Amino acid sequence: MSPARARRAVRESVSGLPREFWWLWTSTLVNRLGAFVATFMALYLTLDRGYSASYAGLVASLHGLGGVVSSLGAGVMADRLGRRPTLLIAQTATAASVALLGFMTTPAAIAAVAFVVGMASNASRPAVQAMMADIVRPEDRVRAFSLNYWAINLGFAVSSMAAGFIAEFSYLAGFLIEAGMTLVCAVVVFAKLPESRPTATARQAEAEAAVRLGTVLRDRRYMAVVGLSFLVALVFQQGSVGLPVAMGRAGFSPADYGLAIAVNGVLIVALQIPVTRFLEHRDPRTLLVASSLLAGYGFGLTAFAGSVGVFMLTVCVWTLAEIVNAPTQTGLVVRLSPVHGRGRYQGMYTLSWSVAALVAPLMSGAVIDRLGAEWLWGMCAVVGSAAGLGYGVLMRRLPREHPAPVPLPADAGAEVRTA
Numbered sequence: 001m002s003p004a005r006a007r008r009a010v011r012e013s014v015s016g017l018p019r020e021f022w023w024l025w026t027s028t029l030v031n032r033l034g035a036f037v038a039t040f041m042a043l044y045l046t047l048d049r050g051y052s053a054s055y056a057g058l059v060a061s062l063h064g065l066g067g068v069v070s071s072l073g074a075g076v077m078a079d080r081l082g083r084r085p086t087l088l089i090a091q092t093a094t095a096a097s098v099a100l101l102g103f104m105t106t107p108a109a110i111a112a113v114a115f116v117v118g119m120a121s122n123a124s125r126p127a128v129q130a131m132m133a134d135i136v137r138p139e140d141r142v143r144a145f146s147l148n149y150w151a152i153n154l155g156f157a158v159s160s161m162a163a164g165f166i167a168e169f170s171y172l173a174g175f176l177i178e179a180g181m182t183l184v185c186a187v188v189v190f191a192k193l194p195e196s197r198p199t200a201t202a203r204q205a206e207a208e209a210a211v212r213l214g215t216v217l218r219d220r221r222y223m224a225v226v227g228l229s230f231l232v233a234l235v236f237q238q239g240s241v242g243l244p245v246a247m248g249r250a251g252f253s254p255a256d257y258g259l260a261i262a263v264n265g266v267l268i269v270a271l272q273i274p275v276t277r278f279l280e281h282r283d284p285r286t287l288l289v290a291s292s293l294l295a296g297y298g299f300g301l302t303a304f305a306g307s308v309g310v311f312m313l314t315v316c317v318w319t320l321a322e323i324v325n326a327p328t329q330t331g332l333v334v335r336l337s338p339v340h341g342r343g344r345y346q347g348m349y350t351l352s353w354s355v356a357a358l359v360a361p362l363m364s365g366a367v368i369d370r371l372g373a374e375w376l377w378g379m380c381a382v383v384g385s386a387a388g389l390g391y392g393v394l395m396r397r398l399p400r401e402h403p404a405p406v407p408l409p410a411d412a413g414a415e416v417r418t419a
Contacts, residue, residue, distance in 0.1 A: 032155025034181025066118025074123035075347015090123035102175025126346035134196035145327035146276035233356035242364035246373035294321035296384010
């Protein structure tokens with residue numbers, strides 16, 4: 001591709017989105033650029049504090065459990081209080097708890113504060129996704145979610161590299177820098193993002209009052225999507241929980257795993273924006289079926305990997321699935337969510353990933369210990385196939401989207417497109 005065509009492709013990928021989206025995108029990028037603690041937490045507990053690997057695993061599980069607890073509560077807050085207040089509460093609470101965690105010294109205190117950090121950091125996700133759905137036109141949402149996902153992975157790639165250097169200098173500095181950058185995100189939200197929750201008429205207010213968590217649970221089609229999302233998330237989690245254990249058992253070094261998994265971040269940063277142009281206006285059913293199969297069989301092929309190069313090739317396969325699945329799945333969630341219940345619906349979707357993050361380490365460890373890694377990769381292929389079949393059946397007749405205007409304060413500073 002010539003430089004001129006490349007510039008035109010990038011311009012088409014990022015043009016036409018409202019200013020508020022870009023401030024939200026900036027907040028996401030800054031947040032991920034400062035995400036140091038999750039990267040070095042296990043090393044901090046085992047090397048710096050001298051705790052056992054089992055205790056480090058317990059802290060990681062409590063952190064994940066906090067995310068499970070906050071998923072639904074944050075969704076309700078986003079609908080009742082609004083997207084902006086929920087984001088501000090979540091980000092300031094994350095900054096305070098991360099800074100506090102750096103000063104904790106006893107095992108009980110570290111575990112308790114890690115649970116709070118997990119709750120606070122996960123609470124912003126339903127609000128971010130609901131706000132993005134509010135301010136971006138339906139036809140632009142897959143593109144917007146792709147760009148947001150790209151920012152998440154770009155920030156994570158940079159922060160993962162920086163975390164090692166910061167840890168060599170001071171673990172406490174990592175905690176405090178992450179807290180400071182999370183506060184910067186809160187400042188961006190406070191200064192640049194107006195509330196996006198649609199203003200309800202009397203009839204809409206009645207409809208909003210009728211949307212409760214029970215309403216979400218009774219929405220059979222939507223809950224089926226949540227279940228399929230859980231299956232796909234369970235497969236993707238193996239990149240960080242099953243793959244390193246399996247490679248270690250096979251005699252590969254941590255550096256070998258680092259080299260293989262680095263392909264994931266590099267490909268997402270390099271391909272997410274170009275692939276975004278391909279994804280737009282494509283049939284989400286086809287995309288989700290294909291991405292589920294690619295994920296399942298991408299991990300399934302790991303059973304035949306005998307060298308770092310082959311491991312890297314398998315990572316390429318399931319990373320492509322991740323690039324396609326993430327924005328398409330999020331767009332489907334928005335499409336099936338009532339306008340005045342987006343927070344609750346997004347919270348339930350976030351819950352599927354949080355539970356997968358909690359279950360995946362336990363599942364992969366048990367399968368590898370008792371049956372062997374080959375069985376884990378075979379199960380990934382089966383689960384991916386089941387998810388693909390489920391999407392194919394579930395999405396035969398999708399409801400149409402009905403755009404609704406999003407009123408903003410007069411001083412919002414820019415015209416926002418309808419959502």
